[in-house]
Amino acid sequence: MILPSRYELSAPLTAGGMGEIYKCTDTHLNREVILKVLKKGEEARRLLDEQKALLQIRSRHVVQLYDIIEIKEDGNTNQALILEFIDGDTLTPGCQSLDNEYLKTLWQIACGLSAIHASGIIHRDIKPSNIKIDSSGNLKILDFGLSRRHGEDAATVNAIGTPIFMAPELWKKSDVSFDNSIDVYAFAITALALKKDQRIPATLTAYPPGKIEPGELNEYLKGIPSDIIGLLEDCLSHDTQKRPHISEIEKTLNRHLLHNKHRxxxxxxxxxxxxxxxxxxxxxxxxxxxxxxxxxxxxxxxxxxxxxxxxxxxxxxxxxxxxxxxxxxxxxxxxxxxxxxxxxxxxxxxx
Known part of the structure; x- marks a missing residue:
């Protein structure tokens, strides 16, 4: 593999459906980065367009796209992305107690999603395994392989995503149009999946998911402020218009995290x-x-x-x-x- 002289290859990390991922060194800035090689084809070109939009996002809670380069391998030229290297662990289901740190985790995810949505992007695959926590305690949303631009290409003919985190409207058999409220739905499921007991209302684990009753989450989120529980219930509404904007959730979580800290x-x-x-x-x-x-x-x-x-x-x-x-x-x-x-x-x- 021949890279631009600025980057030195370290080691392969993973290979996935959209390409291969390597750890590299940016010799100009003396920092570790991730190299993601995209496979050729229409899907890779679409993903490249989506990733370019990430250049506009400046959030400490979203993985940063630093560069888009060309590499040569076996006589072929491929597109590749240079992404922020996150030295930390992936969030896992059941990793959080229902305390202030749990609210802070949800707040950081909401901050990242707010920045993503403000840039006109629908992430489309929000879940714990697509969120990492770095060595400074910052949560970062990553993996934009399924992302779409809001209002332009936000449609699908198949149910694509991770089943339990997919909003009910994505399960239709006909062509489906969607908006960033599908990320809001996935955010609420992520909130339930992160808590230690991992208990989730059975109706939400069905394929497609069913509806929950008003107040049903009180049993699953005991100790969490009632207005936050109410917002999470609204996130799970089958009526997409009733789901709150992620910025509203961010502000509500911020308000509770700053409780009794003003002077x-x-x-x-x-x-x-x-x-x-x-x-x-x-x-x-x-x-x-x-x-x-x-x-x-x-x-x-x-x-x-x-x-x-x-x-x-x-x-x-x-x-x-x-x-x-x-x-x-x-x-x-x-x-x-x-x-x-x-x-x-x-x-x-x-x-």
Whole structure:
């Protein structure tokens, strides 16, 4: 096999339906990479087009496509992909306890899928064996061998995929059009498959899968926040329009992972007030101009009560409303107004 001089072949890893995979060294950047040689034919050309779209994706939760090259072997010229080498293990069914780390795993998968869908790609084969975790704890979605562009080539004449992860609409005998909601369905099945007991409602393991009853997943996901369970049930709907966007799932998981991790600071009358998980209430009064009481519920900073004239960023706020994470509170009107800054730290979910 003759490669461009930049790459040095290390060893073969696997051979699959779409080609062979090798470990290589990128001598320009001194890093290990994966070389995927595509077999000739129409399917390889289609896959190459799909992979080019991945050049636009910049997500730490999606395997990166670095280069598209030509190689020579036995007098023939083939196309090949240079992909990110992930030094880590593949996710396996039953590898997760139902705890915060489980939510973080689902969040990372949802982040990767959000980036994929935002780039107009349908992955089409989301499952644990197509997700690896690197040495830094980052989850990476890989294997785009079945991927399609949304709206252009999203159709099939045969049921293609991994049976238990395939959405019910893919089991039709006639020509089937699909969209990225099939990845959302597979995401929910993956969530069930990853938990330690691997218990999944029997109706979902049928070919084709049946419907689950509202609330049925409560038994299988005890201890997980109810709104997340509800979203996963919606992901499994046979009505594709009722499946949530993966970005909604990502945001909901992010919200729970940041529970009780925010801090807010206010400075008034020379005093500093801090709201956090250990100090959840504050009451600020500025002379006779106005008074406001704020509560931190672990997710947001909620106005409990107020009197006088108090606005946030020059807008009236209602009791029960969440304050913006950074705003200016104004007490009073006209020339007698007083201002207080309300600043909230913005923690991030880290793998």
């Amino acid at each position: 807010a600071l206010l400075v008034a009358n020379g005093a500093t007030y801090e709201l956090n998980k250990d100090s959840t209430n504050v009451n600020v009064k500025i002379a006779s101009l106005g008074e406001i009481s704020i509560n931190y519920d672990g997710y947001q900073f909620i106005v409990k009560s107020q009197s006088g004239q108090v606005t946030a960023n020059n807008r009236n706020i209602a009791n029960g409303e969440a304050l913006p994470h950074c705003c200016v509170l104004t007490f009073g009107t006209g020339s007698s107004r007083r201002f207080i800054t309300f600043d909230v730290s913005n923690p991030e979910v880290m793998p």
